Amino acid sequence: MAKVKGDILVDIEKCKGCELCRAACPQKSLELSRKINSKGYHYIVRIEDNCTGCTNCALVCPEGIIKVYRMTLNKKEPVATITNVTNDITVTVKS
């Protein structure tokens, strides 16, 4: 099955940190940043890489500042390759 991947862009300067989007996100991808914007509000950032592009966060955002993107990934997920294996494997042969 083709995997769907989503992402969001937030106009952080206009975010008021109300966290409604965080509460509405079924994937729990959003969290308030520890940084603040020029108005002094903590703004929202996506902290998990599991956004599905469901648009829930954008629908409840009172400021209308979330843009949602979604695309279908046709590529196969990369599987473990040889580079992932550390080279210090020792083989013991029973005599």
Add this chain to the structure above:
Amino acid sequence: MNEKTMLEEDLREQEVDQAECIFCNENIVYEKPDTLLDTPMHYCPGCGHGVAHRLIAEVISELGIQENTIGVAPVGCAVFAYNYLNIDMQEAAHGRASAVATGIKRVMPEKYVFSYQGDGDLAAIGTAETIHTCNRGENILIVFINNAIYGMTGGQMAPTTLPGMKTTTSPFGRDVLTMGNPLKITEIVATLPGVYYCTRTAVNTPANVRRAKKAILKSFEYQKLNKGLCFVEIVSDCPSNWKMNPVQANKWLEENMLPYYPLGDLKVPNEKEN
């Protein structure tokens, strides 16, 4: 510009490495419509007015009636609605938005006219105008934002304040014996023959936001067909004056407001009749 600011967040570095970048125009599934201006809104964080504005803007954009829509802004927190919607707007005296909308619609019957009013505006000082506009069956849309409190003036009791709810003018909670019961103005106008479509929606969850948008869309479609008055109540929150954070306020809304103001259509057009 936004893209850059977001990309600065170190958290998403891995993603940018991917050959196909997701941030391109054909991948957009949701963005705010152009009818909603980029002006930062003056509303408190988490206030439902912002969502309601956006829904109206989305509907206007989708129907392509930006040039032909005239909105009437109320007195209340939404007094600056004309700063955010990129359409022609008229400010009305407190409570008189539906009367002003009547005048505009009668002079320019080919325009789409709506009034946007809060509970203090529509259900208190403007009760007479509201009821008579509905009774005359003017061919306009009234959007009624019900957050059970006077927001702009500092949280006084409104006609729609729930029994027992604490406000600055009912510090011990609304006592129904002396202050009366909350006024269900939507139920009242639904009984009037001039009202064609009457519904109650909310903006607390994504599903309710979708329904609210549908109701506004339907109302503009009925207006195009000269069907009569459409009345859409949007149950909303006022985190500042309810003295809660926005997430708590939405929860409180669901637990307390919605049982008293149940969502759903109160008057649907009888399609067969037409």
